[in-house]
Amino acid sequence: MDWDNLRYFLELARSGTLMSAARRLEVDHTTVARRIQALEKEVGAPLFSRESGGHRLTEAGRKLQPQVEAMESAFQAVESTAPASQEGLSGLIRIGATEGFGTVVLAPQLALFAQQHPKLTIDLLAMPRLVHLSRREADIVISLERPARGPVVVTKLTDYTLRLYASKKYLAAHKPIKTREDLRGHTFISYVDDLLFSKELQYLDELHRPDAFALRSTSVLAQHRAVAAGAGIAVLPAFIAENDGALKPVLPGQANFTRTFWMSMPAETKHLVRMQAVWEFLRETVQAQRQLLLPVRE
DSSP, rough: HHHHHHHHHHHHHHHOOOOHHHHHHOOOHHHHHHHHHHHHHHSOOEEEEEEEEEEOOOOHHHHHHHHHHHHHHHHHHHHHHHHGGGGGOOOOEEEEEEIIIIIIIIIHHHHHHHHHHHTEEEEEEEESSOOOOTTSOSSEEEEEEEEOOSSSEEEEEEEEEEEEEEEEEHHSSSOOSSGGGGGGGOOEEEEEGGOOOOOOOGGGGTOOSSSSSEESSOHHHHHHHHTTTSOOOEEEEEEEHHOOEEEEEEETTTOOOEEEEEEEEEEEGTOHHHHHHHHHHHHHHHTTTTHHHSSOOO
């Protein structure tokens, strides 16, 4: 039985669609389909049912998956101890993170890390939604909520601070804000409630329910730009807003929030050299930027 066919089977089982599996395998989706057809012929049974939303494992596919995963783990263990693996980091590693953290904190550092390891390809998914480790959308995921279950390695990466911010222009043009009651009548910028990907983003419920919104967006970077333009007030991560000279914290002693980033990866890949190296690099990167993530303000 062809191991490559089994490898394609695993990617499709995890991603659920030919296009997603093809992206992960860096091939055309027709290649994935052809490999699956060849494997089903070898096995003598259909492994997937084709549905409108993608491919779902049949009973035969569900029975086959854990056996192929065991083969994959054995292969990866051999690969990680091979002499070639000690010569330098190589291969693809995909990192999923929230949009703001991935863009502002991780992207510059990961680009420098990749320059030091030219055989290593890093995909950074900095997105305003949850990146799913269980669906193999990424190899390492940094999320706002701790993964509840599954065969994953999880660590608390860091806490970070958020504050209420407005532009100096906005504050000069509106009545002073000295207490929470003074927030009444002010215009806010926030997330789109029904598109929140984490309950951890519900900051305003803890502070003040706005009367009006100038803008609601799924993007924290869009919110930041709207605040900087003087359109209203918003809760923003300090690592995005604190160094923006156009902004000032509002109610700095009262409107402070703390959230946590969790980092996780599949337990079956934790022994891979590139996974260990990138995992440790992310930890070191965050530690080095602690002042940016948790700034101290008098």
